[in-house]
Amino acid sequence: MSIVHEGSGPPRPRGPIRAPQSLAGGLVLLALSALALWLTRDLDQGTLNAMGPAMLPRWLAIGVGLSGLALLAFAFIKDGDPLERWSLRGPVFVIGAILAFAVTIRGYAFGPLVIPGLGLLVSGPLAILIGGFATPEARLRDLVILSLSLTPFCMVLFGDLLNLPIPVFPQALAGLFPADWSQKAVLRACAAIMAVAGLAVFLATRGRSRKPVDVTDHSGRI
Structure with a gap:
């Protein structure tokens, strides 16, 4: 039988925000969704029978935005991990890949x-x-x-x-x-x-x- 000592677990965040990582992730996803919707505002969406250039990115942006809203909700109702140190390797290579594709x-x-x-x-x-x-x-x-x-x-x-x-x-x-x-x-x-x-x-x-x-x-x- 194991005994869990008080204070042995990870410290719970104070305040209404219970999952800081979920909060940060949700805000980032909402920002990406808003940016994608703004960039595709002048493109034709078309229909399911004749898809336009904005059909896939627009609905993908909506899905990303809904995921961001879900993360924001979980940040206030479910315990999660705190924010940790960020590494620049991931963002640098991901942004570099996007730029290489675009040009x-x-x-x-x-x-x-x-x-x-x-x-x-x-x-x-x-x-x-x-x-x-x-x-x-x-x-x-x-x-x-x-x-x-x-x-x-x-x-x-x-x-x-x-x-x-x-x-x-x-x-x-x-x-x-x-x-x-x-x-x-x-x-x-x-x-x-x-x-x-x-x-x-x-x-x-x-x-x-x-x-x-x-x-x-x-x-x-x-």
Whole structure:
């Protein structure tokens, strides 16, 4: 039988806020939701039969906002963790991934700096690789396989099934395929090539063992 001594548990926060982490997370999600709704205010939403460019980001922003409201409610009714020290690694890599995606998918020009539009074929894996290193546990092999698997899915979903006006590949690649192929045929071929490449990387590297993790210190304690 274990005896819980008074004061042995984590200290409960004083005041009406019982979960400071939930409060901070809810405020951040609400801010992101409001920013997304403001940025898509001039885009056409369309209908379920003919989706516009604002359909997915707008409803995603609404879902994020509702999640933020739920976190705010839990911050006042349920005990949670206090705020801890923040690491800059996560925000830096995540923001870097978003910026890399934004400047490469349609191209970007700022004075003499000109970045050609590379489409989702390049900007998708680039964003996944950069954003994946937001955690120190990231492994390059896993990120490569994820980028080569998730990007083809997004290409087919947004460019083929939903017919959204999203550039999916550099126009220079069109010359590598037969002239009588349609844009969707080229899209499907690029997606298939990426998916096969991801499977090849997985099969070629699955035999490699992970580096063992030492969970004990020199004193023998775990």
